[in-house]
Amino acid sequence: MNLGRSTFKLFLMQSGRSLILFFAVIYFARQLGASELGSLFLFQALIGLLSIPADLGVRGALEKRLSEGEDPDRMLGSALFLKAILYACVAAVVLAARPFVNAYIGADLAIVLILALATFELSDLFVQTLRGELRVGETAGVMFTQRLLWVSIGAVAVSLGYGVMAIAVALAVSGLVTAVWGYTKCRTRIGRPAIGPIRSLVRYAKFHAISSTGGRVYQWMDVAIIGFFLTQQFVSVYEVSWQVTLLVLLVSKSIGWTIFPQVSQWDADGNQDEIEWVVSKGISFGLLFSVPALVGGTIFAPELLGFLFGPEYAIGAAVLAILLVEKLVQSVDDIIESTLRGIDRPDLAAIATLVTVGVNLVLNPVLVLTVGFVGAAIATTVAGIVSAALHSYYLSRLITIEFPYRIAGWYVASSALMGAILLGVQSIVPVTNTAVLFAMIGFGMVLYGIFVISISTxxxxxxxPAVRALI
Incomplete structure (x- = not known):
């Protein structure tokens, strides 16, 4: 597997997916209003949180075992068997709690929630099957199509006067289509479940279930808590701010997805030097974008939310700035955590996740009740810092982590200079509309690009190395 090309394919896919969702959220925000959009976000939050008990680490375990070449057909069949049992339990609970679920979301979406959870779990399972086959780059098309299909159907439905129900149904349909397509791309077939493969999956999954929970908690727990204590309008403002900051993680997420199966193979072959090299390079690439994004995003936070999504969203400027700090930390944590799992230490990742989730669950409700929805951003950022610190500590006990301090310092210096120039220009040319906003952002990107390229290190x-990897 060519790490550079696979990462680039995933980066392009992630860029496309993120931009599609970014503009879709802008469109939905302007068409639906903050309250109705809040129902959609709560629907997505429940899918994300319910996927935890519906999976319990099985998908990650399947990817790990397939990357090791262990009885692939029976592994996939056994994974499907385990997931069918888990999903049936979750679906039964949601069905029994249907009135409460609908009241929480603010719309009659419990049945659609059950269907969407099933299609997305299948789609994700086959995507991770492809990753386990060391065909990470080929997952790009499947994941991009899922997002494009959902947004396209949803946008058409909204333009015809339909509301959140139609968007939720479109989400379920997109998952079903990509699940079928994903399986057709897999070389591994669905074999008969067997005790041996089931035990092998469970051995890894029991730890990975905990570590994988961290990502879901980071992404959706704060939204769920805001929806419980505050109004749906605050849910919309917070989630819109979150979606903007996700653009920062395009590179680090792509690297993390790519290196996991490769690190797993290197670990099985005893190639520790290769693992240490890819960790250092991965962090260098991840920080290249997250550092300037923090500076530029903080400067233009009110304009980004107010001009793009509507004046009522400008109150999320502080949330956006705080979450950009969290994304800076996560751009490093993505690389560290994927490596820790890749070297077959899901137990250590699980410990880190347990501590992190505990911090998040304690801080989120306390801070939301005391300082409002800004408190959710603070809680998530603190939890993110704890997560990165613990993952780094555990990985440093197993391999040598050469953090690129010098390169990171140049990123900081270049970003600070870029920010100073942007503030000076903004004092002369105020940002009064979307066109000026995009011009300022583009100018900042050009400035930063010139600064970093001029630095020989x-x-x-x-x-x-990035250019050579793509050739």
């Missing part, structure tokens, strides 16, 4: 250690 960054150019030789980051830019040139």
């Amino acid at each position: 960054v150019r030789n250690d980051v830019v040139v």
Whole structure:
């Protein structure tokens, strides 16, 4: 597997998916209003949180075992068997609690929720099957199509006067289509479940279930808590701010997805030097984008939310700035956590996740009740810092982590200079509309690009290797 090309394919896919969702959220925000959009976000939050008990680490365990070449057909069949049992239990609970679920969401979506959960779990399972086959780059088309199909159907439905129900149904349909397509791309077939493969999956999944929970909790727990204590309008403002910050993680997420199966193979072959090299390079690439995004996003936070989504969303400027700090930390944690799992230590990742989730669950309701929805951003950021610190500590006990301090310092210096110039220009040319906003963002990107390319260390250690990896 070519790590550079696979990462680039996933980066392009992630960029496309993120931009599609970004513009879709802008459209939905302007068409539906904050309250109705809040119902959609709560629907998605429940899918994300319910996927935890509906999976319990099985997908990650399947990817790990397939990357090791262990009885692939029976592994996939056994994974489906385990997931069918888990999903049936979750679906039964949601069905029994249907009135409460509908009241929480603010719309009659419990049945659609059950269907969407099933299609998304299948789609994700086959995507991770492809990753386990070391065909990470080929997952790009499947994941991109899922997002494009959902947004396209949802946008058409909204333009015809339909509301959240139609968007939720479109989400379920997109999952079903990509589940079928994903399976047709897999070389592994669905074999008969067997005790041996089931035990092998469970051995890994029992720890991975805990570590994988962290991502779901980060993404959706704060939204769920805001929806419980505050109004749906605050849910919309917070989630819109969150979606903007997700653009920062395009590179680190792509790297994390790509290196996991490769690190797993290197670990099985005893190639520790390769693992240490890819960790250092991965962090260098991830920080390249997250550092300037923090500076620029903080400067233009009110304009980004107010001009793009509507004046009522500008109150989320502080949330956006705080979450950009969290994304800066996560751009490093994505690489560290994927490596820790790849070297077959899901138990350590699980410990880190237990502590992190505990911090998040304690801080979120306390801070939401005391300082409002800004408190959710603070809680999530603190939890993110704890997660990165613990994952780094555990990984450093197993391999040597060479953090690229010098390169990171140049990123900080270049971003600070970029920010100073942007503030100076903004004092002369105020940002009064969307066109000026995008012009300022583009100007900042050009400035930062010039600054970092002019630095020989960054150019030789980051830019040139990236270009060579793609050739």
